[in-house]
Amino acid sequence: DAKTTQPPSMDCAEGRAANLPCNHSTISGNEYVYWYRQIHSQGPQYIIHGLKNNETNEMASLIITEDRKSSTLILPHATLRDTAVYYCIVRVVGKIIFGKGTRLHILP
């Protein structure tokens, strides 16, 4: 079973920052937080991952709380092409288990 909880859907205006929350209160000390997204029926696309420090790359920023029980994915300037299902995942060694994710709608 997935170890994360996400809102089923969110809206964000085009050009604004999209902030997607995730709860992972049972995360263990050596487990990483990963974010993937799936655009329509394409293969999941890696976005970002982190352990305890905040991370940033060309796609997004990941903010992890100090107690590591929750995190937020930030898409700084959302575009229509960011419309997708976003998955927050706690990675154990080996497989990735996907939950239901958050369906993000970008509004023009």
Add this chain to the structure above:
Amino acid sequence: NAGVMQNPRHLVRRRGQEARLRCSPMKGHSHVYWYRQLPEEGLKFMVYLQKENIIDESGMPKERFSAEFPKEGPSILRIQQVVRGDSAAYFCASSLDGQNNEKLFFGSGTQLSVL
């Protein structure tokens, strides 16, 4: 550096036939994962393989499904005697190793349709 390659992209089978789905991992990757996505549902883990070994098959149906990742060549997901309920998108992913700080790269999937 080519990504994860899956073929065919679309596969149509009649009930009772066999389906073979192929996955070539990224260059240098020796770990492969298979996932199934039923229409309007999420991604479900099926099996995790390393070269010539099945590491975790906890998500594989007990009958008709098998997977292999030989020393040479692609990973194969095989479905025998397909039924309509097998119609789904099947995604393959690969990673360099199985450590939890190593990301998985996904292919574009194979859409299986059973008539």
